[in-house]
Amino acid sequence: MYIGIDLGGTNIAAGLVDENGKILYSESAPTLKERHYTEIIADMAKLAKKVADGGGVRLSDIKAVGIGSPGTIDNAEGRVVYSNNIVMHNVPMAEIFQKYIDLPVNIENDANAAAYGEYYACGEKCPSFVFMTLGTGVGGGIIIDGKIYRGFNGAGAEIGHASIVHNGKLCTCGKRGCLEAYASVSALISQTKEKMKKCPDSLMNKYAEENGGVSGKTAFDCADSGDNAAVEVRDKYIMYVAEGVSNLINIFQPELFVIGGGISRRGDVLLDPIRKYAAANDFNKYMPKTKIRAAKLFGDAGIVGAAMAAAN
Amino acid sequence: MYIGIDLGGTNIAAGLVDENGKILYSESAPTLKERHYTEIIADMAKLAKKVADGGGVRLSDIKAVGIGSPGTIDNAEGRVVYSNNIVMHNVPMAEIFQKYIDLPVNIENDANAAAYGEYYACGEKCPSFVFMTLGTGVGGGIIIDGKIYRGFNGAGAEIGHASIVHNGKLCTCGKRGCLEAYASVSALISQTKEKMKKCPDSLMNKYAEENGGVSGKTAFDCADSGDNAAVEVRDKYIMYVAEGVSNLINIFQPELFVIGGGISRRGDVLLDPIRKYAAANDFNKYMPKTKIRAAKLFGDAGIVGAAMAAAN
Incomplete structure (x- = not known):
């Protein structure tokens, strides 16, 4: 015990x-x-x-x-x-x-x-496993041969702080263009607000007013209701996440890639475009492919x- | 034997x-x-x-x-x-x-x-080691606990095919924005040619004519001779390489990061700006830092x- x-x-x-x-x-x-x-x-x-x-x-x-x-x-x-x-x-x-x-x-x-x-919960003792969690930041962990990969100094696996846009947005960590600056829920909220300003008629404005402000749900929920501006925000955001996933697949070729954070409860709405993007951009064309799944344990x-x- | x-x-x-x-x-x-x-x-x-x-x-x-x-x-x-x-x-x-x-x-x-x-040649049995080689492409390898990291399907460690520019230049692999599309010697040659067109008075034009065409040496050699356009090409190119190195350091925190390929013979001209960029953008602020060195064995x-x- x-x-x-x-x-x-x-x-x-x-x-x-x-x-x-x-x-x-x-x-x-x-x-x-x-x-x-x-x-x-x-x-x-x-x-x-x-x-x-x-x-x-x-x-x-x-x-x-x-x-x-x-x-x-x-x-x-x-x-x-x-x-x-x-x-x-x-x-x-x-x-x-x-x-x-x-x-x-x-x-x-x-x-x-x-x-x-999450590695334990997946029930498979896969030799390589990558976890990415989308929250205030983009965190993650890497499990290789059943062991947590920490780097030589214990500070490794900061997958949210690899950049996807050279000289891009300033991240809270001080580096520019980090995945976290585009694919975190905080980034999604900024992206949503920006679009709301540009599209005052978008359902997102009304939704935010009725729900105590803009959250990570605003764009996803309004996209579900068919709001075009929201669909744009959501789909662009998902492509940022997908870029991070695709990069890590080309580096690690993990057997399993798990995406966590509240937003992963969206399931295939989030995961299917990521799977499609990762497959299209996978350097590996001939061997078995990484499985991409939502987290199971959350909190x-x-x-x-x-x-x-x-x-x- | x-x-x-x-x-x-x-x-x-x-x-x-x-x-x-x-x-x-x-x-x-x-x-x-x-x-x-x-x-x-x-x-x-x-x-x-x-x-x-x-x-x-x-x-x-x-x-x-x-x-x-x-x-x-x-x-x-x-x-x-x-x-x-x-x-x-x-x-x-x-x-x-x-x-x-x-x-x-x-x-x-x-x-x-x-x-x-290169891991063997470094003479240290470091627990984590990343190698990046700059040539026609950007190749690499990852050694963890003395073992070559291959991913679950043998296709891992394609570090040249993680993107540094979301929706950027098309790479030969089919993905957009790959490190290879910016930091390979082929990319350097394209970057050099582009600048030469824009700056017909640059020493690079004369140098290329005298040396049988543009190569990976053109910008570096002309920068050594003080040509401003060449300095710009070289320094911008080095920052692309540095972005890739910095990303991999935040992911792996390897004890040692070795850069190979003919261009790594430039030594500190190449490595010092990379070291500076990687240090400034290292998520790890409090633990020992990754050492960045040139390859020893080359061919x-x-x-x-x-x-x-x-x-x-």
């Missing part, structure tokens, strides 16, 4: 997870990220005890605790090297956590943990992945 | 290679690529015998033969799935070769073999890499 903890900017989520990656019991608590990290870590430990209790398991039955944390992680040292979301610099997270619960602790970057969770991916990474 | 064979579009090069990746004796012969592949493979075997003889070694002292071949390779089957440079489709290359020389044969894609050779990388891949 394992405990997986997903440390997010808004909530800490923890789950009791069995050997097969199934969540048996879970709880969450607000992160209150402005607090000092020591208080946050203390709450993570409290939550871990709570899910063990809730699942009717003693801490001594837990083999290890896995944590998915934002930022650059030194996995070997159990240290958060740097995170700007929840402010941490050189924090010995495992050591602090172990003052409360004396169990083996494994820390992964949160996107890597989510990738590992639970971090818990499952953190727990399973701790298990392995 | 091993034999490494580098099957190129112009020449077949073979070498007797020791356990440490040192070439003891080498020979080459024209590929005459319009011939049927069976004749080419027969010549590869002849050349292998020749280098064993030349190195004073019996075939029975050779542990394995490694071949680097263009195209998509099925490594497990020893088969060239597809190559359009030397026309081969589903060719059981290992099996045919073994009719002449009955030794274990390992076949790799030529760029992967070259990458492995020998394929032989050494093929032999060492066969050894391991």
Whole structure:
């Protein structure tokens, strides 16, 4: 039995997870990220005890605790090297956590943990797996031969920060033209707003007014209703995502490519054009092709992945 | 002792290679690529015998033969799935070769073999290594934990076919905006010609006339002589290469990034601006940084890499 903890900017989520990656019991608590990290870590430990209790398991039955944390992680040292979301610099997270619960602790970057969770959930032990999550940013993870790929310094797999437009839009990371600057939900919202200004008669304006502002849903929902301007925004946005997917397929030729984030619930509306673009632009013409699928676990991916990474 | 064979579009090069990746004796012969592949493979075997003889070694002292071949390779089957440079489709290359020389044969894609050779030559057993070679195309290879990364289908590591310009220039592969369409030497030649037309007074026009036409050297040599138009071409070209390097660093965070191809002999003129761009655009701000270096083996990388891949 394992405990997986997903440390997010808004909530800490923890789950009791069995050997097969199934969540048996879970709880969450607000992160209150402005607090000092020591208080946050203390709450993570409290939550871990709570899910063990809730699942009717003693801490001594837990083999290890896995944590998915934002930022650059030194996995070997159990240290958060740097995170700007929840402010941490050189924090010995495992050591602090172990003052409360004396169990083996494994820390992964949160996107890597989510990738590992989706890898587990796909039920295939494929030799190469790429996960891309579309949210405020574009995150991701790469699993090779069943292992999280971290790069030599633990900072690898930042697939959202490979550019798709040389000298393009400035990304929050400081680089220009990053996939994240075009294919994140934040980028979609900007693209939607831009189009709404140009097309004041578009349904999107009315929709946004009625739904408390522009969101990642605006263009997709209005496109579903047949609004032309919305269709344009949606289809152009999907092509940005597809470019990122296609690039990573030519680099990795993974057996499975999973796309996550709330927007992936759109299913084939999102995925079919991506599959078509990736197939047309795949350098590999003669060998089996990468399968492209939507995520299965969504919010639970971090818990499952953190727990399973701790298990392995 | 091993034999490494580098099957190129112009020449077949073979070498007797020791356990440490040192070439003891080498020979080459024209590929005459319009011939049927069976004749080419027969010549590869002849050349292998020749280098064993030349190195004073019996075939029975050779542990394995490694071949680097263009195209998509099925490594497990020893088969060239597809190559359009030397026309081969589903060719059981290992099996045919073994009719002449009955030794274990390992076949790799030529760029992967070259990458492995450079990995060996760097003398460090770094956990992650990326090689990019600038030639007619942009090829490359990825070595993770000492193993050539091939993707699940053997067609991976086509780093030249990740785009850096969404909807950009059409690449020979059919995709638009590929790194290869901007950062290959062929692309540099196009960029040089374009500038020469716009700037008839540029030294590049005179230089090309005196040197039998435009080549990858035109812009670099004329820039060395202080020609402004040439400096512009060179510097813009280097930024395309740098974009590709920077993207791969954010994805892989490799310990070592090696750039090959004849142009990498320019050394720091090429590498310093790339290092500067990659550092400025590295998502990793707090952990050790990727080292960027020029290739060491050049033409020998394929032989050494093929032999060492066969050894391991």
